[in-house]
Amino acid sequence: MIRNAFIMQITHELSAQLEQLRQQHRYRTLVQRQAQHLQFDSNDYLGLSMHPRVKAAYAEGVQQYGASSGASPLVSGYQAPHAYLRQQLAQWLEREDALLFSSGFAANQSTLQTLGSQYQRIVLDKLSHASLIDGVRHFKHWKRFRHNDVAHAQELLLPNVANLLVTESVFSMDGDHAPLNQLAELPADVWIDDAHSIGISGESGRGAGATLSAAQAPLLTITFGKGLGVMGAAIVGSSVMTDYLMNQARDFIYSTAMPAAQAQAVSASINVVQSAEGESLRQRLRDNIQYFREQCVAQGLPIGANQHAIQTLILGSEERVIAWGQSLRALNIYCGIIRPPTVPQGSSRLRITVTAAHSTADIDALVTALIITRDLVEKANVTA
Ligand SMILES: Cc1ncc(COP(=O)(O)O)c(C=O)c1O
Incomplete structure (x- = not known):
């Protein structure tokens, strides 16, 4: 009776909150x-x-490597298809390295949480994805600029300190593009979440983010579950950045690596995109x-x-x-x-x-x- 007291009270409270969501049509x-x-x-x-080459690569990967990577990447979950995919992404997007995560959400949240304290000011577009917001919400030094408003972003940056500016190349709920070239002119490191652009825009499907050089946009989020038709994600950037994330990003360190078969399917998908x-x-x-x-x-x-x-x-x-x-x-x-x-x-x-x-x-x-x-x-x- 006493053992159940809290769960009953909480269940009652949660049910009331769900009812409120129903009333609000949410x-x-x-x-x-x-x-x-x-x-x-x-x-x-x-x-x-549903592409035959992507499905075949997945199926062959399962045959060869099994259904799971079996462990986190730093333990024994890192296999040949993961290494190949990292190299393929770095070469394609003309960056030094790529670090694989099991989802775009994990990549964004974990990377922002890990790198955020290196910057004195972080500014994000008002319509940034929840994973980016969740990555900064526990910091005090972040602000949001009005959607696609370059002048407002500039206003929020601090003089003579390390600024990080985060935006999406294409916004997930509106489908509009960020003014990437103008944002890249601002005195900040620019990080572009290319979730809705990779594979479908830019020269050979390299996405919108990669139209900027590594100097203009040192960090890219590439998700595999949208235009590439698979699942998972990578943070693409300098080898020092990815090395640091490999050593410090908790989602990377303490989570099972994506199955090798999945990495192989993503590589096959990129091959189709490039063809x-x-x-x-x-x-x-x-x-x-x-x-x-x-x-x-x-x-x-x-x-x-x-x-x-x-x-x-x-x-x-x-x-x-x-x-x-x-x-x-x-x-x-x-x-x-x-x-x-x-x-x-x-x-x-x-x-x-x-x-x-x-x-x-x-x-x-x-x-x-x-x-x-x-x-x-x-x-x-x-x-x-
Ligand atoms: C802009 C953006 N970034 C990141 C994500 C998260 O990616 P994933 O679905 O791989 O977790 C999404 C997914 O909706 C997104 O729209």
């Missing part, structure tokens, strides 16, 4: 993906997760984005301005975006239903990702479903 649930769903909510921008096929997949992606946007404009749908695979329909309230999302699901179309706290209050949105794997018929089905939904939801007069 309660989240898992939806199991089904083969017959038409997905417009994946970050697999080039469709590489002529990668170029044609990027072209197909651009064509699909353009086609989708043209259809939206022609139908008067409130599509955002950017040209990235991440397309947005800003709808306003949580209730409204939920109503749109549910109507679309009833029509077998799955889009991201994005609400606060992921995005600012009043800017709930559908996050629609168009990929190279979509056919014209898929996009037509999406646009038709959006039109039906608009008519239904707006007729029902769900508050904006």
Whole structure:
């Protein structure tokens, strides 16, 4: 009886908080993906997760190295495919070295926590990903600059001290680009999270971050679970930085290394990205984005301005975006239903990702479903 006292009280409190989220239309649930769903909510921008060479590399890796790396990298989890991938990334992105992490979240959070104390001031874009915010939140010397506002970033930097400026090349919930060249002019070390750009933009898919030199952007986050179609991440930079992280970053030291098979699949994916096929997949992606946007404009749908695979329909309230999302699901179309706290209050949105794997018929089905939904939801007069 006494043993259960705390858990009962806490369960009661948690249930009340969950109920509050329901009332605010912010309660989240898992939806199991089904083969017959038409997905417009994946970050697999080039469709590489289903590419025969990527799948074969994964399968061969499992045969050769097993399903797990078996230990953290500094113990015995580091194998030939990990070493190869590090070298491949460094060469491709023209940096000295790369350090592998099991996710982009871990890479960002852990690296910021580890390197943050070396800087006297850290500034981040207001719309930076949660993993970057979590990396700095326990420090006192960080500030956020207004989204993509170079002058404001400059204002927040301190004179004559070590400044670190962190931004994303493409913002995950808006699909817009950071003004990287201008930010690189500021008196700060620039760290670019290239999660939504690697593989799909830049020369041979090197991403937006690598359009800047190592001197302009000494740190890059490269995630493997989006355009590269696999999972995991790397921090790419100088060998001293990666060596320091290898010795000090707790997520790297105290976590099981990604399976060697996974590293092998990422390498195969990079090979596809660098090939002529990668170029044609990027072209197909651009064509699909353009086609989708043209259809939206022609139908008067409130599509955002950017040209990235991440397309947005800003709808306003949580209730409204939920109503749109549910109507679309009833029509077998799955889009991201994005609400606060992921995005600012009043800017709930559908996050629609168009990929190279979509056919014209898929996009037509999406646009038709959006039109039906608009008519239904707006007729029902769900508050904006
Ligand atoms: C900009 C950005 N950085 C980092 C991450 C985290 O990457 P991962 O999914 O590999 O943990 C994400 C994922 O949503 C992201 O959008």
